[in-house]
Amino acid sequence: MSTDTVAPTAAGGPSTGDSPSTAALPGRPGVPFGRTLHAELRKMVDTRSGRWLVIVMSALAAIVLGAFVIWGPDEDATFRSLLELASLPLALLLPVLGIMAATAEWSQRTGLVTFTLEPHRGRVVLAKALAALLLALVVLASALVAAALANLAGGGAWDLRAPAAGGVLLALLVYVLQGVAFGLLFLNTPVAIVSVLVLPTAWTIATQVIASLADIGAWLDLDSVTRPLFAGEMADKDWAQLATAGAVWVLLPLAIGTYRVLHREVK
Amino acid sequence: MITIENLTKRYGGFTAVDDISFRVRPGSVVGFLGPNGAGKSTAMRMMTGLTPATSGRATILGQPYRELHNPGRQVGVMLDASAQHPGRTGREVLRVAAISVGVSRSRVEDVLALVGLTDEEAGRRVRNYSLGMRQRLGIAAALIGEPQVLILDEPANGLDPQGIHWMRGLLRRFADGGGTVLLSSHLLHEVQIVADDLVMIGRGRIVAMGTKEELLERGGTTVRSTDDARLAALLEAAEVPVTRTGSGLVVDADPRVVGEIAAEERMVLLELRSGGSEGLEEMFLGLTAATSREGDAA
Numbered sequence: 001m002s003t004d005t006v007a008p009t010a011a012g013g014p015s016t017g018d019s020p021s022t023a024a025l026p027g028r029p030g031v032p033f034g035r036t037l038h039a040e041l042r043k044m045v046d047t048r049s050g051r052w053l054v055i056v057m058s059a060l061a062a063i064v065l066g067a068f069v070i071w072g073p074d075e076d077a078t079f080r081s082l083l084e085l086a087s088l089p090l091a092l093l094l095p096v097l098g099i100m101a102a103t104a105e106w107s108q109r110t111g112l113v114t115f116t117l118e119p120h121r122g123r124v125v126l127a128k129a130l131a132a133l134l135l136a137l138v139v140l141a142s143a144l145v146a147a148a149l150a151n152l153a154g155g156g157a158w159d160l161r162a163p164a165a166g167g168v169l170l171a172l173l174v175y176v177l178q179g180v181a182f183g184l185l186f187l188n189t190p191v192a193i194v195s196v197l198v199l200p201t202a203w204t205i206a207t208q209v210i211a212s213l214a215d216i217g218a219w220l221d222l223d224s225v226t227r228p229l230f231a232g233e234m235a236d237k238d239w240a241q242l243a244t245a246g247a248v249w250v251l252l253p254l255a256i257g258t259y260r261v262l263h264r265e266v267k
Numbered sequence: 268m269i270t271i272e273n274l275t276k277r278y279g280g281f282t283a284v285d286d287i288s289f290r291v292r293p294g295s296v297v298g299f300l301g302p303n304g305a306g307k308s309t310a311m312r313m314m315t316g317l318t319p320a321t322s323g324r325a326t327i328l329g330q331p332y333r334e335l336h337n338p339g340r341q342v343g344v345m346l347d348a349s350a351q352h353p354g355r356t357g358r359e360v361l362r363v364a365a366i367s368v369g370v371s372r373s374r375v376e377d378v379l380a381l382v383g384l385t386d387e388e389a390g391r392r393v394r395n396y397s398l399g400m401r402q403r404l405g406i407a408a409a410l411i412g413e414p415q416v417l418i419l420d421e422p423a424n425g426l427d428p429q430g431i432h433w434m435r436g437l438l439r440r441f442a443d444g445g446g447t448v449l450l451s452s453h454l455l456h457e458v459q460i461v462a463d464d465l466v467m468i469g470r471g472r473i474v475a476m477g478t479k480e481e482l483l484e485r486g487g488t489t490v491r492s493t494d495d496a497r498l499a500a501l502l503e504a505a506e507v508p509v510t511r512t513g514s515g516l517v518v519d520a521d522p523r524v525v526g527e528i529a530a531e532e533r534m535v536l537l538e539l540r541s542g543g544s545e546g547l548e549e550m551f552l553g554l555t556a557a558t559s560r561e562g563d564a565a
Contacts, residue, residue, distance in 0.1 A: 023328060023329070024327075024328035024329055024330045024335060024336070024341060025335075025336050025337065025340060025341055026336065027336030027337065028336055029333060029334045029335060029336060030336070030337070030338075031337055031338075031339070031367055031368075031369070032369070035366055035367055035369055036367060038366050039363050039366045039367040042362075042363055042366060043352075043363055046355060046359050046363070047352060047354035047355055048354055049354060104352070108350070108351070108352045108353070109347065109349075109350035110350060110351060110352055111350075112317065112346045112347055112350045113344075113350065113351075113364065113408065114367075115316075115317060116315050116316070116317065116332075116338065116339075116342075116344045116346070117338065117339045117364065117367045117368060118338075118367065119315075119316040119332055119333040119335075119338060120333070263319075265312070265317065265318045265319070266312070266317040266318070267312070267317075267318075
């Protein structure tokens with residue numbers, strides 16, 4: 001570490017500007033949102049763990065489809081069914097992407113820097129949610145490419161229409177957002193991951209075991225309400241059930257988690 | 268300019284920061300001194316909007332921190348050099364900060380040079396940094412937006428003597444250029460040389476503050492002789508309060524009083540001066556002993 005090579009002209013401080021050093025800069029409080037989003041997006045892929053999470057998820061669809069083409073019964077496989085197949089592991093893993101985005105500031109205490117550069121924490125939360133959704137789109141795009149290649153190899157029908165494509169897109173974005181919500185709620189990566197995997201499943205089991213919960217279960221089971229979404233066969237009642245399940249498993253933890261982040265002391 | 272007015276933080280029944288008020292003027296370095304757990308970090312987190320204050324307020328450049336436009340361009344903050352993602356390289360940490368603050372990539376290289384991190388060190392992951400390197404990285408991040416105000420919590424912690432010397436020069440130049448610096452420390456000698464003013468805090472309360480000179484004068488008279496034990500006995504006999512330090516005596520009286528007593532007894536004095544770091548150190552320990560966790564044992 002050389003300490004004597006410091007050029008005095010590069011010394012920090014206000015010496016470089018002509019502005020009086022007692023007045024604050026004029027302008028809107030905080031940082032323009034585009035810069036916050038850019039920074040948050042970069043932070044999700046500039047560590048080894050973040051980068052590999054995206055690479056693994058992108059590759060997973062290709063691996064599943066590759067195995068299916070080689071060993072699976074491919075007579076009745078179509079572009080739509082291949083994409084649905086590729087989406088299943090993503091539905092399981094995409095919440096982790098959201099969780100990692102939401103918990104990073106707290107698990108590594110980088111919030112001390114992030115929230116002093118942008119004290120408006122709500123904007124940081126929004127930037128993180130958008131960054132996770134954007135990366136999910138990247139993952140989905142590679143799943144789409146893998147499904148197309150698998151379909152070329154299998155010679156299936158090109159039957160992907162708007163409802164199914166939109167359904168897969170919406171379902172995966174719901175799962176990413178669920179991850180963000182749980183991440184904000186617990187602010188602890190392992191706890192959030194376990195909760196996202198265990199809690200909805202525990203609820204599904206509970207509704208099957210306890211008869212009185214069966215009716216209400218259909219409205220609050222995120223797994224079952226996204227099934228017609230993946231298949232592109234949403235009826236009116238399915239939309240209503242998606243709304244209720246989404247409210248309970250995504251919006252509610254998102255609201256509580258955001259409140260927590262806004263009011264929590266950053267240490 | 269940093270203005271703190273009646274800032275208080277309570278956690279349940281525990282008062283971490285108790286009604287503190289002080290100012291840091293542009294062009295000056297203020298040392299925020301106190302033993303561990305005195306409330307320095309809590310106060311600094313309140314100044315930067317990370318911890319909500321129970322009452323009172325803190326403004327920077329005339330505005331509450333949250334109201335500042337692009338705070339990274341106005342206030343350089345380092346609250347904990349260790350709070351970095353271990354998987355990012357030093358350069359990457361600064362690049363992310365540069366994006367958020369809105370400065371160019373070349374500024375990243377500028378501040379790396381400024382804090383003396385080499386190209387190779389900047390490319391290393393923070394996990395492999397020593398505490399001293401993390402401090403340099405944290406100071407680089409604080410300086411990246413060319414701010415007017417610096418708020419640094421224990422910046423000298425983990426720096427080697429050469430590093431402390433370097434940081435002193437950096438902060439001095441920053442203040443001489445019109446900047447405002449508040450730095451905390453639990454070690455008096457770390458801040459004594461660079462700070463213009465001192466604010467001493469113990470158990471959440473300000474126990475002493477003023478310019479360094481004022482506080483040094485209040486530190487009494489430092490005296491050293493060929494026979495300190497005998498001199499101390501003579502002074503005590505004359506009912507002058509005396510404290511023994513490692514390198515002599517600190518006397519709560521005018522140098523003239525001490526000199527006259529010594530002359531009467533034909534004692535040889537090696538050193539006789541008003542104030543001095545030993546005096547301030549004594550005062551620092553004395554003021555904070557009553558309020559620090561060692562106070563009960565002392």
